[in-house]
Amino acid sequence: MQALVIGSGGREHALAWKLLQSPQITRVYCAPGNGGTQQMPRCQSVALAATDIEGLVRFATVQGIRLTVVGPELPLVEGIVDAFQAAGLPIFGPSRAAAQLEGSKLWAKQLMQEAGIPTAPAAGFADLSEALAYLDSRTPSGKGSYPVVIKKDGLAAGKGVTVAHSREEAVQALEAALAKPGERVLIEEFLAGQEVSVLALTDGQTCLPLLPAQDYKRLGDGDTGPNTGGMGAHAPADHLVTPQLLARIQAQVLDPTLQALQRRGIRYQGVIYAGLMIAPNGDPYVLEYNCRFGDPEAQVILPLLENPLDEVLLACIEGRLADLQLKWKPGYAACVVMAAPGYPDSYERGIPITGLEAAAATGALVFHAGTRQVGKQLLSDGGRVLCLTGQGATLAEALRQAYAAVEQVQFPKAHYRSDIGSRALGPAVRRGVVPAS
Template identity: 55%
Template sequence: MKILIVGNGGREHALAWKLLQSDRVKQIVCVPGNGGTATLNRCQNLPLQVEDFAGMARFALVHNISLVVVGPELPLSLGITDYLRQQNIKVFGPTQAGAQIESSKAWAKDLMAEAGIPTAQAAVFTEAEPAQAYVAAQGAPIVVKADGLAAGKGVTVAMTVEEAQAAIAAAFDGQFGAAGHRVVIEEFMTGQEVSVLALTDGLTIRPLLPAQDHKRIGDGDTGANTGGMGAYAPAPIMTPELMRRVQQEVLEPAIATLRQRGIDYRGVLYAGLMITPEGEPKVVEFNCRFGDPETQTILPLLETPLEDLLMACAQQRLREMPPIVWKSGASACVVMAAGGYPGTYQKGQVITGMDDAESIGAVVFHAGTQLKHQKILSDGGRVLGVTAIGDTFDQAIANAYEAVERIQFEGAYYRRDIGYRVRTASSSLS
């Protein structure tokens, strides 16, 4: 089979890498791809924009593409699935209506209320003045979210009323473009966050291994929010009992309510959860696609052929699939970013040492890179995701950092405490 992957990040490189482990996958085409996908065997980049639905459709029909896998949220929110399905092209990814679960936080909150899904209390505002009055009455800490897509940077966890007021003003002043024309203000929840990515065909929903991301730029979870600086899996805080509760209280009600609204949701439903100090799972947000960098740490542990799962979702026969099989052990991913990220950063830095890193068993997933004149250059804020597995978390994390230390590019920055919650508590996993 031939598969077209939409996107150019570490998540898409990881999807291509995993799919190419199957002999049944003859070719991968990435639109537009990156420096990593450009160097994979049986993989080619197609220089189209992710919004060029017509161009992708023409290519898919001419080249007999078996399945289109959509990585980023933007083309999903713009209706790529609807467009391709109209031309009888199989797609893994929800329709535009389903993608609202990520593209509008207010819409997602309404869906959660209808479904009875546990989440933070919230209020929605379309003007700054009443939003600021609400914050003044509620006090801090409090969370301010731009309603629309803001590339993972539209959320402010405000520890003071003044910080929240400033975030509201910035949103309505256009910091996040159209995404900030409406804001959702939520109660502040305490606990540990965990990501549960689940595959669904709109009828059946099956979770993948739980992962824990590290959103802040600095060690000790300090500094600005980012798209994610590293992750590990399986997150021990998500016990089997908690996973059963998430299945019954979050995932199944969400899919059932989407279906009741007439939405045929096929793809990933990603639940970003807060596990409260009392052990209760509450939804922080939903995403409509694979997480990044969670995908880079989950897929190396997957034994079941990925193409079978994705095609089963696209063809609405996930219920027929046997249970998903996983490798034992643990996985860790450390993101190497450009100096200055998530603020202003430089591109075009030559990257070396990746072969050396992979020689010790790590996998280097390219996020913001390009191949130019036979050299790999940095081309984004998050440049690489260096992933390793091990029998224990300590081994996986140590292997990942050993690989990171073999890679060089000017201004490279990475957190040195990825997995700190499980480092000392780590023991052999079965």
């Protein structure tokens, strides 16, 4: 069976890598892929953009593709699943209507409020003066309370959220979010606690949660600096999400989300990604939804999955998820992202990269996020460039393997966090020392 993976990042490299482990998969095409997918046996890059829906439908039809997996959110929001289904092509991902769960933060917040799903109080605005008036009206003093969360409606590649610690910061975020006609913004109460990602597979009727993962979104150590698409992750996040809490998340978040979509006449098939805040008292609250595999969460969840990925995804597409039991390898996975200098703002491209064979010799998995191959030379071609994933019987072992791989990579001026895992293992990791198991 031939499969098609749409996208060009580390998540898509991980998806292609996992699909190729299945005995049923003969070849994987990646559109457009990257320098890493190009190097894998039985994997071929296709010069089609992830948003070229017409071209991708034509390619899948001519090539006889029996499974397509959509990595990034933009083609989902633009209706690629609807187009593939209309052409009779099996595709994993939500329809355009269902992808509003990520495509519009206001739409998702309204759905949560209607369904009684635990989430922060919030209000949406399209007018700057009304937003500023609300900002100041949130306390009797008329000065508001801080921090407050400003969320730009619509897709923002994981970087559309500002935690404003002052009125000045909040005003700047609101002005930026409402700079163009038709734009909208969400002003949300700040929630304290630890963030965790719980991704679930669904065929529209059944919801199966994957291993909980913890993502490190801020650019710098100690959760400092701007938000990014993710600088590292580890799974399972069992230091925070116990089996009891996961059952509660399914009962209070995942199942009610699916039921709320059903009430709106929407069949959601694909991944429901709940970005959660676990409050100090242990209560879960939804911060946001995504409608696809996370990046870098996929790079730590997929290596631990024992089931062939094609069987799992086809069970979702064909409505057979209730008959499937997910199986997981024992142990942990942890990844560290190496980013280009300047990321997440303006960043350099075309930086030579070497040392990847030595990195792989540590036992770590080397997923390419933003690379391209020019002749025999591998060059950086994105903000997040590489994702090094380690595995081990303990989280500490997995982290040691990941960081050992990072040390082998020659990538001038690369930026990475040295404290991935610190929320689970403590402040010693922030000093660059992974505690002994």
